[in-house]
Amino acid sequence: MNLDFGVVWARWPELLMGLGGTLFLALSGMVLALMIGVLGVAVRRSGNRIGSALVIAFVELIRNTPFLVQIFFIFFALPLAGVRLNPTVTAIIALGVNGGAYAIEIIRGGVESIPKGQTEAGLALGLRPGEIFRRIILKPALRAVFPSLSSQFILLTLTTSIATSISAYELTSVAQRIDGDTFRSFEVYFTITAMYLALSWFIMSLFAVITRTVFTYPTR
Amino acid sequence: MSTIGTPELLFLLRGLGWTLLLTAIGFVGGIVFGLVVALVRVARRRWLRNIAVGWIAIFQGTPLLMQLFVVYFGLPLFGVTVPAWGAVAIALTAHASAYLGEIWRGAIQAVPLGQAEAAHALGIKYRSLMRDIILPQAFRLSLPATIGFLVQLLKGTSLAAIVGFIELTRAGQIVSNQTFKPLIVFGIVGGLYFLLCWPLSLWGSRMERRMARDRR
Numbered sequence: 001m002n003l004d005f006g007v008v009w010a011r012w013p014e015l016l017m018g019l020g021g022t023l024f025l026a027l028s029g030m031v032l033a034l035m036i037g038v039l040g041v042a043v044r045r046s047g048n049r050i051g052s053a054l055v056i057a058f059v060e061l062i063r064n065t066p067f068l069v070q071i072f073f074i075f076f077a078l079p080l081a082g083v084r085l086n087p088t089v090t091a092i093i094a095l096g097v098n099g100g101a102y103a104i105e106i107i108r109g110g111v112e113s114i115p116k117g118q119t120e121a122g123l124a125l126g127l128r129p130g131e132i133f134r135r136i137i138l139k140p141a142l143r144a145v146f147p148s149l150s151s152q153f154i155l156l157t158l159t160t161s162i163a164t165s166i167s168a169y170e171l172t173s174v175a176q177r178i179d180g181d182t183f184r185s186f187e188v189y190f191t192i193t194a195m196y197l198a199l200s201w202f203i204m205s206l207f208a209v210i211t212r213t214v215f216t217y218p219t220r
Numbered sequence: 221m222s223t224i225g226t227p228e229l230l231f232l233l234r235g236l237g238w239t240l241l242l243t244a245i246g247f248v249g250g251i252v253f254g255l256v257v258a259l260v261r262v263a264r265r266r267w268l269r270n271i272a273v274g275w276i277a278i279f280q281g282t283p284l285l286m287q288l289f290v291v292y293f294g295l296p297l298f299g300v301t302v303p304a305w306g307a308v309a310i311a312l313t314a315h316a317s318a319y320l321g322e323i324w325r326g327a328i329q330a331v332p333l334g335q336a337e338a339a340h341a342l343g344i345k346y347r348s349l350m351r352d353i354i355l356p357q358a359f360r361l362s363l364p365a366t367i368g369f370l371v372q373l374l375k376g377t378s379l380a381a382i383v384g385f386i387e388l389t390r391a392g393q394i395v396s397n398q399t400f401k402p403l404i405v406f407g408i409v410g411g412l413y414f415l416l417c418w419p420l421s422l423w424g425s426r427m428e429r430r431m432a433r434d435r436r
Contacts, residue, residue, distance in 0.1 A: 003297070060418060063417075063421065064375075064418045064421055065375070066389065066413055067378075068378045068379060072392075072393070072402065072406050073406045154280075154281075158281075158282065158284070162379065164382070172283075185293035186290065186293040189286055189293060190290055190294070193283075193287075193289075193290055196281070197278065201281065
């Protein structure tokens, strides 16, 4: 066996930049997914039958097709709709749409676990429906489902590697470039696999910190 | 530029066949090795448990695409020459063993401890305890999550397209490049995946609801 990690590690500035690109894709994707998740749940609870049906169809469609097919579809569909975006922004949209479908299901589970009496108490206190949804339903619901949401977001972080298929700027596409220059395929991918592992541990501890600081009320 | 006719559709269906075959190999291999991972994960010896914990952490903490790449490019370095589909099948099997191992670990630990204690009191040995008492109950408990993972695995086989293996998604890419109709082609490809995955998802969630009702 003839391994040479030297030529790969010599490119460490590019690898670090790529890791930064992956982190950026992941965090932007999470924010978009969370927004789509909350919006989807709000629409489903609004009582609008057509809106609810569309949300259900969206969730089922996204959860039962591969991300790779979704990202290709979005990549080719946006220009036809007259929207020209660079691959990285396209990847963020695809990640947000994909993660959003899972987030809708997760957050909905949390919202349904909030006792009805809590909503009624809010009404009795004279809060507006929007305030009730935000303060009395959404916040405790997010706290309840935060563990499932974080494991979904770890999956989203790992999914960013598929964005290489549309040449978005992230770690895997950087690795493919280095692979093309050096022909050290195994060494490159082994190295960035370790980097992904470190990244997912980093994000997991980030979530642990959020759990301890944001979601400790009312115990503290 | 050509249209999407019967030859193109047949090409996609042949890709679909490979997708199904890869899923089947990964799932069957994953069941066999996943059972090993689950049993090692709940072993009495700590160092054995740690090995399984590490195996699961590596596969759940890295992208499936990287697992495919490392196996695909790594096997030849160790003198193992396998065709592309073989490398993909090995990677999918290892991936599935970690995920299924973790799912079944949870299910095994969800079987009430009294069951194992009762078996112990009756003098039942480990083999029979696992085979006759714990695993059948754990299997039932784990079914919804196991089906959920099967859907995940089926979708995951699409990544074989990135290493150049012609399964359904790669076939779609090729037809799309030939016909310049990406939306129709990827619409058909997505539709085929949906037809496979959706019934499984519905089955899994119906079973989950029924089990939640039975517990009450």
